[in-house]
Amino acid sequence: MQITVVGAGVVGLTAAVTLLQAGHDVHVIAAATGDATTSAVAGAIWLPFQAGPPEAVKRWAVRSRIWLEALAASAPAAGVDVIDVVVIDDGAPPWWADVVGPLARVAAPVIGAPLAWRFRAPRIDPRLHLPWLESRLQRPIERARIDRLADVPGDAIVNATGLGARSLTGDAALEARFGQVLVTEPGELELGVSLNDDRDAGAMFYTIPRHGRPGAPAEVVIGGCSLPRPDDDPLTTDPDLRARMERQAAALGLRPGAVVRERAGLRPYRPTVRVERDGADPRLIHDYGHGGNGYTLARGCAEDVVALLR
Numbered sequence: 001m002q003i004t005v006v007g008a009g010v011v012g013l014t015a016a017v018t019l020l021q022a023g024h025d026v027h028v029i030a031a032a033t034g035d036a037t038t039s040a041v042a043g044a045i046w047l048p049f050q051a052g053p054p055e056a057v058k059r060w061a062v063r064s065r066i067w068l069e070a071l072a073a074s075a076p077a078a079g080v081d082v083i084d085v086v087v088i089d090d091g092a093p094p095w096w097a098d099v100v101g102p103l104a105r106v107a108a109p110v111i112g113a114p115l116a117w118r119f120r121a122p123r124i125d126p127r128l129h130l131p132w133l134e135s136r137l138q139r140p141i142e143r144a145r146i147d148r149l150a151d152v153p154g155d156a157i158v159n160a161t162g163l164g165a166r167s168l169t170g171d172a173a174l175e176a177r178f179g180q181v182l183v184t185e186p187g188e189l190e191l192g193v194s195l196n197d198d199r200d201a202g203a204m205f206y207t208i209p210r211h212g213r214p215g216a217p218a219e220v221v222i223g224g225c226s227l228p229r230p231d232d233d234p235l236t237t238d239p240d241l242r243a244r245m246e247r248q249a250a251a252l253g254l255r256p257g258a259v260v261r262e263r264a265g266l267r268p269y270r271p272t273v274r275v276e277r278d279g280a281d282p283r284l285i286h287d288y289g290h291g292g293n294g295y296t297l298a299r300g301c302a303e304d305v306v307a308l309l310r
């Protein structure tokens with residue numbers, strides 16, 4: 001089947017690669033690629049975060065985890081490895097606890113946070129992963145902005161446009177959630193541990209280290225926030241948010257190195273991730289609304305896209 005995937009963030013590229021593996025002829029069209037996508041702003045760690053519906057999210061997360069772990073074991077150029085994740089919280093097991101594998105209650109390795117959940121999870125370096133996915137395609141991505149999905153050629157069209165799906169489909173349930181990160185030199189932070197402090201929902205804090213590779217130096221992504229914003233937000237970073245993250249790092253006794261850059265992105269949030277055939281246009285399959293979970297769910301959703309095309 002000739003399939004056009006619209007969108008070249010982690011969701012579109014993973015769908016394209018998965019469709020190719022299933023034997024389809026795949027063409028990707030995108031207005032922006034690589035560093036210009038939201039996907040490039042992510043840390044990124046495999047970790048379910050504010051997404052629904054819960055049972056589907058857990059299934060997608062498990063499928064994606066299996067794929068990412070296989071890449072970690074077999075394809076170093078894909079920029080995936082498996083590290084320790086520590087989630088500090090107030091005690092109840094997280095809603096996704098049954099899909100993370102062995103989960104231990106441990107003393108958190110930071111000041112003033114006695115207990116945390118510890119498990120192993122894939123870490124993805126978007127600097128390497130997005131180009132690696134692109135390198136698996138049969139032909140170059142076509143750079144174009146689509147105004148009407150019905151005009152896109154192909155036996156089937158996969159709508160993986162992230163936040164762009166709002167204007168393409170009129171989906172009012174899709175909204176932008178602003179995220180801001182500091183990218184620092186590693187300083188004294190451990191490169192094999194991602195730390196998440198979930199105790200204050202209004203002031204989320206996390207560190208996602210990235211190992212150094214040729215062309216991609218070691219660094220640590222420090223976040224964050226998830227705040228409703230207009231779709232056309234200019235994506236300027238907020239100095240007050242940066243100061244809050246720096247205070248949180250210091251309060252936990254963390255000593256990152258110098259800040260090398262700040263970045264902001266708009267997560268394509270929807271209360272339920274949309275993976276389904278369009279009700280009005282049978283050529284069209286939607287795959288968008290992954291919020292803070294693009295890397296965590298992309299492969300599982302892509303496998304559902306393949307199944308919807310059977």
Ligand SMILES: Cc1cc2nc3c(=O)[nH]c(=O)nc-3n(C[C@H](O)[C@H](O)[C@H](O)COP(=O)(O)OP(=O)(O)OC[C@H]3O[C@@H](n4cnc5c(N)ncnc54)[C@H](O)[C@@H]3O)c2cc1C
Binds near residue numbers: 008009160290292
């Ligand atoms: C600060 C931050 C931290 C994050 N951390 C994590 C994490 O640790 N783990 C995790 O799993 N997720 C994380 N995320 C979420 C993750 O980045 C997103 O879920 C993911 O990037 C969404 O991918 P996407 O491909 O749907 O969208 P995007 O990356 O936005 O890609 C959309 C694509 O569609 C194209 N497009 C849009 N409209 C059109 C159009 N009209 N015509 C043609 N092309 C169009 C765009 O050009 C682009 O190519 C984080 C996000 C942020 C902002």
